[in-house]
Amino acid sequence: MNEFQEYYYSHPYARELDTFVLSCHACKEGYEIVLKDTIFYPEGGGQPCDKGTIQGITVLDVQRKEDKIVHILKQPLPLGEKVHCVINWEHRYDLMQNHTGEHIFSGLVKKLYGYSNVGFHMGEYICADFQGELTEEMIQEVERRVNHAIWANLSVNEIFCTPSETGKYEYRSKIEIAGITRIVSIDGYDMCACCGMHVSHTGEIGVCKVINFEKTGNKTRVFLLSGRKAFDYLNHIQQENSKISKLLSANPLEISSAVSDLGQRYLDLQKSYRQLSTEIMLKDAKQIPMYDAILYTALLADYEAMRVFCNQCIKKGISTVMVIAKNEIGYAYVIMSENVDLQSIRAEFNTRIHAKGGGNGEMMQGSCTATPTEISGAFTTLTGATMHIVS
Ligand SMILES: [Zn+2]
Structure with a gap:
């Protein structure tokens, strides 16, 4: 007790x-x-x-x-x-600042929206679970009011009461307490049964910041930081933002539109690169010497462009065409053949090169971590085809 x-x-x-x-x-x-x-x-x-x-x-x-x-x-x-x-005073004071910050936050959620705090954990962040759905706007409003309570520098008081005295107070509590109840009270904001450590005045919290929130069923988990930990977190974000703004020569307060512009430029470039790579591949397809089976390495792992290349070569009279191209996993491949039933070898081929893929009797494609030599080697072993490297 x-x-x-x-x-x-x-x-x-x-x-x-x-x-x-x-x-x-x-x-x-x-x-x-x-x-x-x-x-x-x-x-x-x-x-x-x-x-x-x-x-x-x-x-x-x-x-x-x-x-x-x-x-x-x-x-x-x-x-x-x-x-x-x-x-370790820094550790303790972090806990005091964060614990009191969480009390004000939870007290306000209860007061404004009626949702009880049903879970509380102090780790890298302060996690507070609320029995209800909180929207971003609701959370922002609570955060704004918490910081007003901090700046008002209110005193944080303790009330000790016996079981017969607890009825005098309206306070938040998760459990039934048999002996003395300690109520931590912040005038106008919160009264909560608690055995933890708190700052004596809300001004010591400095700042309270919501870092993130997530909905789980009908509950909302809010991640909070107060005091020095909030300052360190915001400082880190500010330093990262400053680096990005320098890299983009953009105003730090308008960084998202600069990143959005960059994203669009990247998409445009990607489109141009794709068109150019496809053109090069089609040009190559026309010039490729006539072999029975070929292995071609493409610039870009784009299945559609790779299939178009294969079709062009097959039309020319090449019986089996394998195209490979580097992708984010390792290599992407597309194989087309007039004289090999690809359906019958696909499962074994993919197993040998640890690939994931699909296809039909005439075409198969996939992605794997195997090297180009291993990919063409597996195909040769299964079909007996001699692959001529054409790029
Ligand atoms: Zn507490």
Whole structure:
């Protein structure tokens, strides 16, 4: 049961503490250590545990076991001795900024749209699951209001109440609490039962940014960042945007239209390249010497152009035509033949060159990771045809 007597509740901004070792027992991961008091928050309520050291030894994990806070260390600590504890403040303060930011966000979603927060996880991003469908506009409105609450620098208060007193308050809660309930209250925005760590004033959050959201069934998962983590994320985005704007010689605030123009130019060029490659292939088809079977390497992996080339060669009187061209997987191939029943060899051929493809008795095509030599070799083995390389 959590009675909220630990040092980190009464001193949420304490970074160091001298205390005594009450117990030290060997466990699977090393040693389980219980201290007289602690500044280490144990994992719980969606918030990860604190990081840091005790007597210079790294704390691997912190868990609540019944009414005790257990610290896991690789090395033992002397029973009854005074030890010096230091928490990783940057890590803790990130969690405080992000936890309070999430409370305001979830409180506003409940207030504006009536959807409860039904899941909460603090990892690389803060994930909050809401029992309802939130649109982009709804999320933007919540985000705007969260930042107003941050700039108003409201105080974040704790209310401790016994089961008989909880009825006095209207607050968000995921579970029934048997003992003392700690309600974290931000006037006008949120009241929520919580055992996690929070900043004392909303201004300390700095900024809250929605990074992404996704719908899963009738729920919406929102990915959030607040405080330093939000700043670092936005800074990263800004640096990337700056690089792109320099590469495109475009105004950073109008980067999407510059990228869209570039995309269109690429499509136009691709079209021209395709036309040109097809023209070259058709010109080559006219000049190719007469063999019974040929292997031609095309400039562009375009199945339609490759089939047109094969047709031209077959019309000329070449019995078997194989065209290959480099693609994003490895090689694309098209084979046409007048005297080989391609349907009968297709499955075996594709298996030998690890290809995926289709076709009929006269034509087959596909894509594979095999080399041109392996592709023509597999065909020769199955049909006995001698492939003459013509490009
Ligand atoms: Zn909370």
